[in-house]
Amino acid sequence: MRKGYSWFVLVMLGLSPGIFAQNNYSNYSQQSSRIAALAKNYPQWVKTKSLTKTAGGKDIWMITVGAANADKQPAIAILGGIEGNHLLGTELAIGFAENLLQGSNNDSIKTLLNKTTFYIFPNLSPDAMEQYFASLQYERRGNATTTDEDRDGKTNEDGFDDLDGDGKITWMRIESPIGNYRSHPDDPRVLVKADAAKGETGKYLLLSEGRDNDKDGQFNEDGEGGIIFDKNLTYKHPSFAAGSGEFAVSENESRALLDNLFELFNVYAVVSFGSNNNLSTPVTYVAAAANQRIVGGWLEPDVTINKMVSELYNKTTGLKDAPKSTAGGGDAWSWAYFHYGRYSFGTPGWWVPKTKPDTAKKEKAFTVEDASANYLRWAEQQGITGTFTPWKAIQHPDFPNQVVEVGGIHPFALTNPPYKLVPDLVKKHTEFLVKLAAYQPELDIINIKTEKVSPGLSRITIDVINKGEIGSHSKLGERSYWVKRITVKLTTAGGQTVISGKKNQLLNVLEPRGASQLSWLIKGSGKVTVEAGSPATGSKTIDINL
Numbered sequence: 001m002r003k004g005y006s007w008f009v010l011v012m013l014g015l016s017p018g019i020f021a022q023n024n025y026s027n028y029s030q031q032s033s034r035i036a037a038l039a040k041n042y043p044q045w046v047k048t049k050s051l052t053k054t055a056g057g058k059d060i061w062m063i064t065v066g067a068a069n070a071d072k073q074p075a076i077a078i079l080g081g082i083e084g085n086h087l088l089g090t091e092l093a094i095g096f097a098e099n100l101l102q103g104s105n106n107d108s109i110k111t112l113l114n115k116t117t118f119y120i121f122p123n124l125s126p127d128a129m130e131q132y133f134a135s136l137q138y139e140r141r142g143n144a145t146t147t148d149e150d151r152d153g154k155t156n157e158d159g160f161d162d163l164d165g166d167g168k169i170t171w172m173r174i175e176s177p178i179g180n181y182r183s184h185p186d187d188p189r190v191l192v193k194a195d196a197a198k199g200e201t202g203k204y205l206l207l208s209e210g211r212d213n214d215k216d217g218q219f220n221e222d223g224e225g226g227i228i229f230d231k232n233l234t235y236k237h238p239s240f241a242a243g244s245g246e247f248a249v250s251e252n253e254s255r256a257l258l259d260n261l262f263e264l265f266n267v268y269a270v271v272s273f274g275s276n277n278n279l280s281t282p283v284t285y286v287a288a289a290a291n292q293r294i295v296g297g298w299l300e301p302d303v304t305i306n307k308m309v310s311e312l313y314n315k316t317t318g319l320k321d322a323p324k325s326t327a328g329g330g331d332a333w334s335w336a337y338f339h340y341g342r343y344s345f346g347t348p349g350w351w352v353p354k355t356k357p358d359t360a361k362k363e364k365a366f367t368v369e370d371a372s373a374n375y376l377r378w379a380e381q382q383g384i385t386g387t388f389t390p391w392k393a394i395q396h397p398d399f400p401n402q403v404v405e406v407g408g409i410h411p412f413a414l415t416n417p418p419y420k421l422v423p424d425l426v427k428k429h430t431e432f433l434v435k436l437a438a439y440q441p442e443l444d445i446i447n448i449k450t451e452k453v454s455p456g457l458s459r460i461t462i463d464v465i466n467k468g469e470i471g472s473h474s475k476l477g478e479r480s481y482w483v484k485r486i487t488v489k490l491t492t493a494g495g496q497t498v499i500s501g502k503k504n505q506l507l508n509v510l511e512p513r514g515a516s517q518l519s520w521l522i523k524g525s526g527k528v529t530v531e532a533g534s535p536a537t538g539s540k541t542i543d544i545n546l
Helices: 005-019 028-041 087-102 107-113 126-133 252-263 300-317 332-338 371-382 419-438
Strands: 046-053 059-065 075-079 117-121 171-175 181-184 187-193 204-208 267-273 343-347 388-394 404-409 443-454 457-466 486-491 497-500 504-507 515-523 527-534 538-545
Touching: 028 046, 028 059, 028 087, 028 126, 046 252, 059 087, 059 252, 075 087, 075 419, 087 117, 087 126, 087 267, 087 419, 181 204, 187 371, 187 388, 267 332, 267 419, 300 343, 300 419, 332 343, 371 404, 443 527, 443 538, 457 527, 457 538
Parallel strands: 075 117, 075 267, 267 343
Antiparallel strands: 046 059, 059 117, 171 204, 171 404, 181 187, 388 404, 443 457, 457 515, 486 504, 486 527, 497 515, 527 538
8 A cells, every 4th residue: 555545544543433423324314414514614625516316306416525626636436325225335435525534634635635536426325215214114225216016007006014013114924835934943033945855844925014905916016116226227237127217227316327427537446335246255257258249247357456456355344254246237336347447346335244153152053044044143142132023923914814923124134234333334444445546547657768869860768657556447448438548648849750659649458567668759859748648547747858
């Protein structure tokens, strides 16, 4: 890591605890107030604007953190709230800005912000996220666009029903001879699928809490909450899938984000906080996928960069045992690499740690691995309460003369940590983002040579180098019109003539610590100017005497 950044991180982490006076996740109104406070308190570093409003009338905020010439400096785009049930992503995005600016009088922070710009989109799913704070709490991912999910000509006719009146939508287990779920052998509160191949038989049907309001044999299939941001983008858009939209980028928020990012040529990397995760475990190079006509896998040089950044992330955050993730299509993480042509890094920022049995309590290792059982054991070990409703028998009109029970783990608990853990997670991810910025591509011009070939004729030779730990742009970005490559421009004075060598030329990717040598033969005397640069690398200018 470059000189000064490690010291900055220590200072920053010492200042950050005072930021978190709250004791729960921020709702939309509180988020807007925090964003407004950043612009008010740090006007020299922060600009905010609303890109658009959602179908639910909520602003999609953009926070620009950087110097006055922010759009001229290499930049990282940070996406939060790409999945409406992932509140942590928004807290990590806003908290990063707050942590960073808390010590903005420090010289190291000033140096950072004079070299790097951060474009922060803190909450891209505000309609869905508000369900966490509603009187009826359930995990919602779609926005307020009205949709007909079951395509029966009616809308919102079969949403969730709070059968036990606790204000939360959990689960129903129904005793049935055709059930395909059985009790977890080590924790009867949890149901797991019966494996017929192993001779296991099921006892329960497992459904989300609710009624079949439209009597079509399905439960809760057409309620409020329409289009999911992270299924509405262009790369492998899952057309006709529930929540994906009638067509790609159909929503105000998805169109506004893409329109803005396509104009930000200085972005070299996108970090998205969501379920897709190539920071804990990097992608692997698959030649067949990478070499398809329509590229379906990361190119090998980009995989190498991903591995390096993944090592940085794991070392910085100390998070372990991340669950595997598979991009579902239409998602921001995939779009950022395959269609935007930038380095794309994703992480959920937290997951339920794998637990070990507490031998003092005579706990034993699970005979069946299951996320819910693991969570309940972890919550008990951490003293976390109030996230599980014991199973309770109810009378259900759709299952007469059957035993129906409602209960289970509460919504949001498996994807978001208790809020008391959030400040520390924000610190760790702020430190990672600062270190990632220290890896950014940076150009220099070295090894300048001037040779007299004959009277009035000179040959000049230079090396354009990338001093950064990350390539000047992704290898896939070479194929994209929207990724501006490095331009090397030679400017001559009156009476000078370029005999050989191009006055203007483009360079392909400059790998980390890589170089490209250029040479010109020039007739005349005096000096010439060479400038090398791109929006994502910054520029370097030198004068050379002939």
